[in-house]
Amino acid sequence: MEEKKFYVTTAIFYANAQLHLGHAYELILADVIARYHRGVGSKTFFLTGSDEHGDKIIRTAQKEGMSPQAFVNVNVGKMKELVTTLGVSNDFFIRTSDQKAHWPGAQKMWRALEAAGDIYKATYQGLYCVGCEAFITEKELVDGKCQHHGTVPEQIKEENYFFKLSKYVPELRRLLESGEFKITPQSKVNEMLALLNTEGENILSDVSISRPEREIPWGIPVPGDPGQLMYVWCDALSNYISAVGYGQADEASFNLFWPADLQVIGKDIVRFHALLWPAMLLSAKIALPKELLVHGFVTSGGKKMSKSVGNVLGPDEFIADYGVPALRYYCTREVSPTEDWDLTREKFKEVYNANLANGLGNLVSRTLKMATQYFDGKITGDAASVPPVGGVQGESAAGLNIPYLVINDLLPRYHTHMRAHEINKGADIIWELVGKLDQFITDYEPFKLVKTDKAATEKVLWGLLYGLREISAMLAPIMPDTAKTISELLGATESGNVGEITFVAKPPVAPLFMRKE
Ligand code: ME8
Numbered sequence: 001m002e003e004k005k006f007y008v009t010t011a012i013f014y015a016n017a018q019l020h021l022g023h024a025y026e027l028i029l030a031d032v033i034a035r036y037h038r039g040v041g042s043k044t045f046f047l048t049g050s051d052e053h054g055d056k057i058i059r060t061a062q063k064e065g066m067s068p069q070a071f072v073n074v075n076v077g078k079m080k081e082l083v084t085t086l087g088v089s090n091d092f093f094i095r096t097s098d099q100k101a102h103w104p105g106a107q108k109m110w111r112a113l114e115a116a117g118d119i120y121k122a123t124y125q126g127l128y129c130v131g132c133e134a135f136i137t138e139k140e141l142v143d144g145k146c147q148h149h150g151t152v153p154e155q156i157k158e159e160n161y162f163f164k165l166s167k168y169v170p171e172l173r174r175l176l177e178s179g180e181f182k183i184t185p186q187s188k189v190n191e192m193l194a195l196l197n198t199e200g201e202n203i204l205s206d207v208s209i210s211r212p213e214r215e216i217p218w219g220i221p222v223p224g225d226p227g228q229l230m231y232v233w234c235d236a237l238s239n240y241i242s243a244v245g246y247g248q249a250d251e252a253s254f255n256l257f258w259p260a261d262l263q264v265i266g267k268d269i270v271r272f273h274a275l276l277w278p279a280m281l282l283s284a285k286i287a288l289p290k291e292l293l294v295h296g297f298v299t300s301g302g303k304k305m306s307k308s309v310g311n312v313l314g315p316d317e318f319i320a321d322y323g324v325p326a327l328r329y330y331c332t333r334e335v336s337p338t339e340d341w342d343l344t345r346e347k348f349k350e351v352y353n354a355n356l357a358n359g360l361g362n363l364v365s366r367t368l369k370m371a372t373q374y375f376d377g378k379i380t381g382d383a384a385s386v387p388p389v390g391g392v393q394g395e396s397a398a399g400l401n402i403p404y405l406v407i408n409d410l411l412p413r414y415h416t417h418m419r420a421h422e423i424n425k426g427a428d429i430i431w432e433l434v435g436k437l438d439q440f441i442t443d444y445e446p447f448k449l450v451k452t453d454k455a456a457t458e459k460v461l462w463g464l465l466y467g468l469r470e471i472s473a474m475l476a477p478i479m480p481d482t483a484k485t486i487s488e489l490l491g492a493t494e495s496g497n498v499g500e501i502t503f504v505a506k507p508p509v510a511p512l513f514m515r516k517e
Pocket residue numbers: 011012013014017021022023025026051236237239264265266267268269296297298299305
């Protein structure tokens with residue numbers, strides 16, 4: 001089925017913390033998916049942004065001796081720099097402190113929840129974890145501390161507005177069980193159902209969605225009660241609809257793009273996205289996103305990255321040593337999107353040398369050098385004339401040829417994986433083709449063949465150039481710069497007869513990927 005539009009989002013990142021590889025990973029994962037869908041012709045909208053309100057931001061800003069707005073401006077500057085550096089192709093960057101782009105949507109959603117009779121005022125007394133930006137229960141503590149942040153939660157008593165989350169438990173259960181609201185991987189559905197079924201009363205009691213303005217004077221005013229500000233998750237989650245125009249005078253873009261086709265998040269915020277967010281949407285009578293993709297966590301040396309352990313890996317050092325394409329390669333091919341993974345400098349170097357410097361880089365150099373040396377780079381041919389892989393000159397033993405394999409086997413598998421967000425498996429197909437092309441060179445030894453049979457050599461090289469052109473196309477969402485470089489070096493034009501391609505190839509001035517010793 002042909003899709004018409006594709007709306008994909010990342011989480012919005014807290015504007016108080018240092019960005020690390022986990023954030024870079026989420027951006028790259030969502031970008032590969034967005035670029036893939038754009039590439040196959042969907043009208044794509046890709047959103048990322050920053051989460052700028054709340055307790056944590058105010059406290060950190062105060063520590064730095066800055067106003068909250070000045071503080072978030074600095075951090076958002078850094079975020080946008082990372083987004084640009086990584087080659088992230090987002091169509092918009094939403095900021096929750098943006099009073100024009102975000103506040104009208106957040107406030108409209110509030111009023112919709114209110115109109116549904118799902119908001120009431122009450123006194124909250126209990127525990128609050130600043131790290132989670134959430135009220136938590138005794139039951140969730142480990143040794144009296146928050147299990148995520150290892151900090152003792154604060155005792156709080158204050159008047160808040162509450163959202164009737166409990167009202168939506170049966171409908172949430174139905175949506176999750178039926179798969180109507182899809183979560184990838186399935187294990188997260190089970191986790192959420194377990195929460196709904198066994199701990200429903202505790203965990204899914206109604207949730208506070210505002211805080212008194214005098215306590216945290218940094219947020220979106222509650223419509224009709226400016227003494228209260230919208231509590232961060234309620235404010236933050238609505239970014240996904242405000243960013244496409246919900247609450248604006250003209251909601252055409254919201255009507256076009258919503259519901260989101262895919263929301264990419266990390267595993268620590270599933271509950272907010274799989275329970276609170278759909279409940280808010282149900283209450284506001286807005287369609288639910290079609291799918292939530294929950295990715296795993298990056299650890300460093302087997303441990304959660306943390307400042308105190310001193311093992312925080314930033315994307316910068318990998319970019320400085322290996323370049324952005326290599327980082328995008330690693331994040332795409334070397335990890336499974338739905339599992340946790342560990343990153344070490346040793347492993348990075350190993351796969352870089354094996355698969356980029358040697359594998360892909362070497363294949364590109366060898367092929368283009370031969371094409372230039374033997375034919376001045378100019379080679380015309382078509383799929384039918386390419387000899388089979390595994391078939392050796394003069395023998396009849398024959399496998400299938402490269403174009404046949406690409407069209408009938410590799411491409412369909414590539415698309416199936418990419419559509420299922422299995423970008424690592426999609427990337428594997430590319431390197432399967434790299435392997436096939438290496439094999440093809442071993443089979444026919446064009447560097448020897450050229451001495452005896454120039455016409456046959458030309459057909460072999462055409463097959464290799466054809467393969468590289470397919471590699472460049474499949475690589476485009478993953479390593480757009482590398483894909484473009486390869487494509488430019490190939491100089492392919494489809495001309496004249498059906499299926500005929502002429503290459504005017506030139507060799508790379510420098511290796512695509514320098515080997516690291
Ligand atoms: O949670 N590995 O913001 P955030 C992989 N503002 N992903 C990681 C990670 C790691 N080590 N650490 C964090 C927030 N992430 C909220 C979201 S959405 C309406 C509000 C992921 O800056 C994390 O799971 O703490 C989340 O998806 C994203 O990075 C931003 O995390």
